[in-house]
Amino acid sequence: MLPEIKTLWIGGDLSRLERVCLASFIANGHKVTLYTYGDVGNIPKGVDIDDANKILDESKVFQYGKATGSGKGSYAGFANYFRYKMLYENENTYWVDTDVICLKPFPKIQEIIFGEESPEFINNAIIGTEKKYNHLFLELCEYCENPFVIQKWDSWKIVLKKIYGRYYGGSHTDYIPWGLTGPKALTGFVKKLDLDSYTNDSRTFYPIPSSDWEAIFYPDNTELLERDLKDSFGLHLWNEHLRRNGIEKNRVFDKDSLYEKLISRFELERY
Template identity: 30%
Template sequence: MAETRRPVASLWIGEKLHYLNQLCLKSHLLHGHPVTLYCTDDVRNAPEGVEIRPATEIMDIDMKLVEGTSASFLSNVFRYKMIRKTGAIWVDCDAFCHKPFPDEWEWIFAGHGMRGALNCGVVGLPRECALMDQLIDYYDNLPDYPAWWNKRQRKQMDKLKEKGGALSHAEMIYKTERTAFGPQAFTWFAQQTGDIERAMSPDVLYPVPFQLNDIFYDPHGRVEGWFTDQTVSVHLYTNGTKPWWRKNPPLANSYVARMCDEVGIEPAAALEE
């Protein structure tokens, strides 16, 4: 029986988990992390042991805004408000727990991909800190343009404004730059507060670059070749996964198939319809 460790939490917008999400949530449980899944709907296929709580305990979820952007859009503000309220570590539902998070880690975030920008798929922050203040203020009081945008991006959004229509300010920012509420915002504000110096190297939380995410489904892939002794979490990047892998069980001996066997998840029982 794994010892009890720091709680982790995530958000699910929808009625049903995909097997990859079941896999990742259960992996944290098996390493001793209590897992809370905040939900907008009555999710019934979460792994046993995952505590289901209403998302409204943290903040109201504007489903109209979700429809105009994406399910991940509001999770970008939800995660910081959740951390501030509960102190739990935020984990995306596609972050697989390779090893438990050390209890002494207070600041948990890292760069990812080939460019080195920060990702916010796994985040631990002090409940009270300047970075948290700036992130929450950014979402609660959206600027005319994100501060890091160049002239091209500003002109692109201006064109959306000129067209008029029913788009909200948040939707126009999102349609101009999809990551303006996620990694780009997190990277910018970490630079402003100086906390970017606390960033862990990619191998800790995102050992496989997202550009290579198909390797998780390749029976001949060498996924573990990307891991180091420091690797704690493995991001599976479901947003970038090809439709085939979402709708079909993983091939035998692929990393995902092996982890499902190890954790005790049946992929065929929770495929994307």
């Protein structure tokens, strides 16, 4: 049986981007569950809806504050906490961000699975767990509950921000630096617990790096990019770049772009 795919959406209706991403997992045979805290429209046919309060109470939801600069207003910090808690409580399950396109059925999970986005960092947009109660996710949850605790992998800049947030910001979520509980934390705890062997190389889930995000949406060397995806199970679209650059997620891009070609290939608009 294929692993189940689970994710979270906070806010209004899904945009075209989230819709086609969720549809791509349905198209590849996965069961997909979307957690929400309220009514959400534009959900693809075949996606199951579940109450996000079963994982974390809605009272815990927060948005990044001024400490993150252009990241202000994002729910990414809360979503980090949510995914670790969900993974701790589930089995045979992948968490995927809503800006991930499934290229082929995701692999069977052997204990846990994740992938590096670069030689330095393991990304947390795609994480799988075989069984409940994995200690990695417990440690990550505890860190999310106390994000101002200094970790040995923190840079001196992050240490200063944590000290400031703790003593002058009262440890309020407004003072949590961008990405604190995301890839940096996952990478740090994986190394701390000696779990590096579960890390897949970037070709598995992150074949196009964040720095090249525009190549996904604009028709430049599309054929070359498609060949680069042959060993990949998923493609992260790096939606945060779209948000920060004011690019509408409902937009239909050039038909020769990789993004639009994948939508056509899997007939994702029909879901």
